Amino acid sequence: MITCDVAIVGGGLSGLYAARLLRKASIDVVLIEAQAHLGGRIRTVDDKGQPTEDGFDLGASWYWPHIQPAIGGLIAELGLSSFTQNTDGDVLFERMSREPVHRFSGMGQEQASRRLIGGTARLINALTCDIPADRLLLNRRVTVMTLMETGVNITCQPSEGRAETIMTRHVIAALPPRLLEATVAFIPALERSDASRWQETPTWMAPHAKFFALYERPFWRDDGLSGTAQSMVGPMVEIHDATTSSGKAALMGFIGVPAAQRQLLNEKTLAKACVGQLGRLFGPLAAKPQATLLKDWATDPLTATEADVAAGGHITATNESWVTGAWRKRLTLAGSETSSQEPGYLAGAIIAARRAVEDVCG
Missing domain, CATH: 3.90.660.10 (Polyamine Oxidase; Chain A, domain 2)
Incomplete structure (x- = not known):
């Protein structure tokens, strides 16, 4: 069994940035990602569709530094360069x-x-350098979260082999609410109002x-x-x-x-x-x-659900808590869709991650 202070589920921009902030605060973090690669809906590829650091962005690409200082500030902090669309x-x-x-x-x-010189994946690669290899778990789908007296027991299914268990004090779920609700079983069950709200929240790009x-x-x-x-x-x-x-x-x-x-x-x-x-x-x-x-x-089964295929819709920014009831003290959502500003955008992922870390450390 792996133990940690905070487990982050989802290795996209929000999850990686949350891990960076927590590690700066000397908090032991494990990041769990279902895919073999990091980035989520950030994916930069070459002319053959293979990952590269100088290519084309299949997902998130643009940002506006003057009106989205959160992402502009992080890009500057990481020493990355950009060019005008x-x-x-x-x-x-x-x-x-x-x-x-x-x-x-x-x-x-x-x-x-x-746009970032080389592609948006440069941002992901720069953030990944912060995480020790033994605290980065790839190819593991989280299937069940069980609320315990002292934390949360997470069940992961690797792409090969038997299920694994991670015990953590707190979980930051850095993935879209709709995807989280559709793919993870919660014991005890979520509040009905929370589950419904997650289901009704569109996933950006899905x-x-x-x-x-x-x-x-x-x-x-x-x-x-x-x-x-x-x-x-x-x-x-x-x-x-x-x-x-x-x-x-x-x-x-x-x-x-x-x-x-x-x-x-x-x-x-x-x-x-x-x-x-x-x-x-x-x-x-x-x-x-x-x-x-x-x-x-x-x-993409790790991005979209049946609800995303059936309809689109716009994400509404809100300051309301995404988790109530028994799970409130142990689970925080940090997907870009949950941001109180710029939900769905790169900037939204940064803002949501900051809020989640404040929730954990506060």
């Missing part, structure tokens, strides 16, 4: 299939979004899919285009320049086909439709990418 040039709009593509002068952004088309160079810039486009035709509804700071050219789009309908399509069919749309918008060169990437978060 390209918005120079005209914007395209596709209203109807029988109409020509409309082109409008780019307005620019007073407070432009930024219903969505991102498509990338990779090119030799960002040719659209030669034509005075920003790479930004909006479409009411689809399959992508919003497109952006996803070229990396090192010059790897790409266009990225959010697919507007609902998750339930995407399940009826195979990946090749959807990718072909996306490439065809880029050709309509940006011309013949766009129809001949060197490679494509498609990440459908709705098919």
Whole structure:
């Protein structure tokens, strides 16, 4: 049996940052992650879809340092560098299939979004360095939490082998409330109001899919285009320049086909439709990418539940406690969706982690 002061369930940005803060406070922490890698909905890959430190962000990518100081401050603290998201040039709009593509002068952004040089995974890798290898448990799904007189007994199922037990004084659950409710059994049961609230809270990114088309160079810039486009035709509804700071050219789009309908399509069919749309918008060169990437978060069982596939919805920021009743003194939620500010965003993950650590240390 493993013992610790605090067990963090979930190795995304919030969980890793909470671990960093607790270790600074000399608190013994064990971090438990169901996947073989850390980062959660932060994933940076190369042209073959493999993890890299100079690639394309399949999940979280942008942040706004002027209006999201929490994430901007952490990036500065870790010594990471960023660059401005390209918005120079005209914007395209596709209203109807029988109409020509409309082109409008780019307005620019007073407070432009930024991206990390190399990709958002740089942030995850920098935070991981803080955690000793023996306090980082990967490939372990938490299946049961049992409330004891002196803490919480956590049952984990490794990807291989027998179930393991972790005994801790307090648990920080750094994953979406809806996913937590759907995948972990609580003994005793949660308060009904808490369980219902967790179920009703949408998980950021879970219903969505991102498509990338990779090119030799960002040719659209030669034509005075920003790479930004909006479409009411689809399959992508919003497109952006996803070229990396090192010059790897790409266009990225959010697919507007609902998750339930995407399940009826195979990946090749959807990718072909996306490439065809880029050709309509940006011309013949766009129809001949060197490679494509498609990440459908709705098919990721460690991100999305059936509720996420069925409907989307917006996350509402709140200061109300996420845990009441018998579990209140032993369990704290810290997923980005639980943040009182910027819920669902990178900044929300940082704010939620800080609040959770204050709850544990307070």
